[in-house]
Amino acid sequence: MREHPNGGIQMSSVTPRLRFSPSPTGYLHIGSARSALYNYLLAKSMGGQFLLRIEDTDRKRLVPDSLDDIINSLHALGIQWDEGPDIGGPYGPYAQSERLPIYHKHLHQLVEQGKAYPCFCTQERLEQVRKEQEAAKTDIMYDRHCRSIDPQEAKRRMESEPYVIRFKMPETGTTQVEDVLRGVLTFDNSKLDDHVLLKRKVAGEAYAWPTYHGCSPIDDHLMRITHIVRGEEWLPSTPRHKLMFQAFGWDVPVFCHLPVILSATGKGKMSKRDGDTAVRDFLRHGYLPAALVNFVLLLGWSGKNDQDLYTMEEAAKVFSFAGLSKSPAAFQTDKLEWFNGVYIRNLSVAELAQQLLPYMQEAGYVSAKPTAAEINYLHSIVPLIQERMTVLTDAVEQVDFLYGDVQDYEPALLLQAKVSPAQARQVIDAALHVVDTATDFTGEALHDALKTAADKLGLKARQVFMPLRVALSGRTVSPGSTTDIMAVLGPEETQKRLRMAQQKAAALG
RNA sequence: GCCACCAUCGUCUAGGGGCCUAGGACGCUGCCCUUUCAAGGCAGUGGCGCGGGUUCGAAUCCCGCUGGUGGUACCA
Secondary structure (H helix, E strand, O other), X not given: OOOOXXXXXXXXXXXXXXXXXXXXXXXXEHHHHHHHHHHHHHHHHOOOEEEEOEOOOOOOOOOOOHHHHXXXXXXXXXXXXXXXXXXEOOOOOOEHHHOHHHHXXXXXXXXXXXXXXXXXXXXXXXXHHHHHHHHHOOOOOOOOHHHHOOHHHHHHHHHHOXXXXXXXXXXXXXXXXXXXXXXXXXXXXXXXXXXXXXXXXXXXXXXXXXXXXXXXXHHHHHOOOOEEEEEHHHXXXXXXXXXXXXXXXOOOOEEEEEOOEEOOOOOOEOOHHHOOOEHHHHHHOOOOHHHHHHHHHOOOEOOOXXXXXXXXXXXXXXXXXXXXXXXXXXXXXXXXXXXXXXXXXXOOHHHHHHHHHHHHHHOOOOOOOOOHHHHHHHHHHHHHHHHHOOOOOHHHHHOHHHHOXXXXXXXXXXXXXXXXXXXXXXXXXXXXXXHHHOOOOOHHHHHHHHXXXXXXXXXXXXXXXXXXXXXXXXXXXXXXXXHHHHHHHHHHHHHHHHHHHHHHHXXXX
């Protein structure tokens, strides 16, 4: 919707306020993170506020530590909110579980006004009705059994009987909602049932819990939300929400429904079954927050030019409704890996070493309280692996030969680049001599010395460096140039490994 | 079943009637560089789902079909 850069609303004096309202039913999903990101970016780019609200009205699906995870993950990604359950704000509380009296009051007011009504139907009856509708192949929806109960009688029964509160839907006509991305959408009211706003009160509790439909519009209004930007799965219930705002006599916010994120195969929306999908999983697997943000930013949004690298600050300046795409995107990690490599390469040695530390500690390469020597050693290693990593966890495997001893290898492995056993022995002897006589143990100096030795032996560069690479790393493929490896290892360890190679080479024909 | 949304390279996307011989990025392939692997440089591969309209002209507008996805809870 390029023609609606401001989401179709006229810019007024009202400060844009957007929210991210997750349910604490699990660890922060990468798709939810995108939703949070877009809301945050939209708020910032419009000079507005962004708030975090917790929708914890489903007590059965509640996962105790998920709120902490949501907050931590959001923080890790660099998404900050102006108001929220942890920091408060002028329109709190920001957890719905703490707002029960508010919903009670508003929803009962709707009943008083005849815009909603109590329903006394039992679960059993509802199930029965559903079954019959399925059998008859008619629309499956509440049959409005309690809608016709006389208000006075209903009021009396509410005092003694358990009930839910249902919205009184118009039975005919249509409801139009405007979506920033999709334009005006028309829904047939006859297809909308009298949905539950307030659930049956649990015995012993002071207030009944609301459903999403019951509390979300109330909160959005009370919290002065101007733009509701949420997942496409909410699109079908948007007419309900619009009607709710109108029933209360409130302004209807701008709606924008983001396309869902599909699994990598494009079949169905991305779910836990597709493997690790929580932000914390990606972080643990060695993805950088900035890379994750950049990747997810472009999963459903694109800027004016062909730019694909964005910092959060840049994105906060240029993000707008105009760049949103309305078709769903498949979550394929190829590009995420590329982004991650780019961001890793952009880190300074010290920064990358810092990022790597936990993984190195976990591998037992660095102690829990790193010594200065350990840190220095790590710093010397980082340049060798920096441009060879796509995720941080790659490092552990790449540097194993720089920590433990070299793995035992077949002597024949020393015969790289078609050198003969005799030549291999000459190369190792020459290298040993270079090490013994080196005054400057840097990669550069060692390279020059070995190159000279190679010339003397009449060998090509690869014919001396490759056998030595095997001698030093035990592998034919390893990070860094051979001489950089020597420099990192230091004269003593280099010598030790060369001697070992010398012995192996002696056994060769 | 019913309701709704969506549809450009394998993937993410640009495109709003002529600037499209459809652009960029990732991936893939090849070449260059090279002491391995990477990184980097260069080149290449590859797409408008189908059918009807509208128009001098359609990837772009309209209709139908097909396909995909979402919703249909006292879940969110």
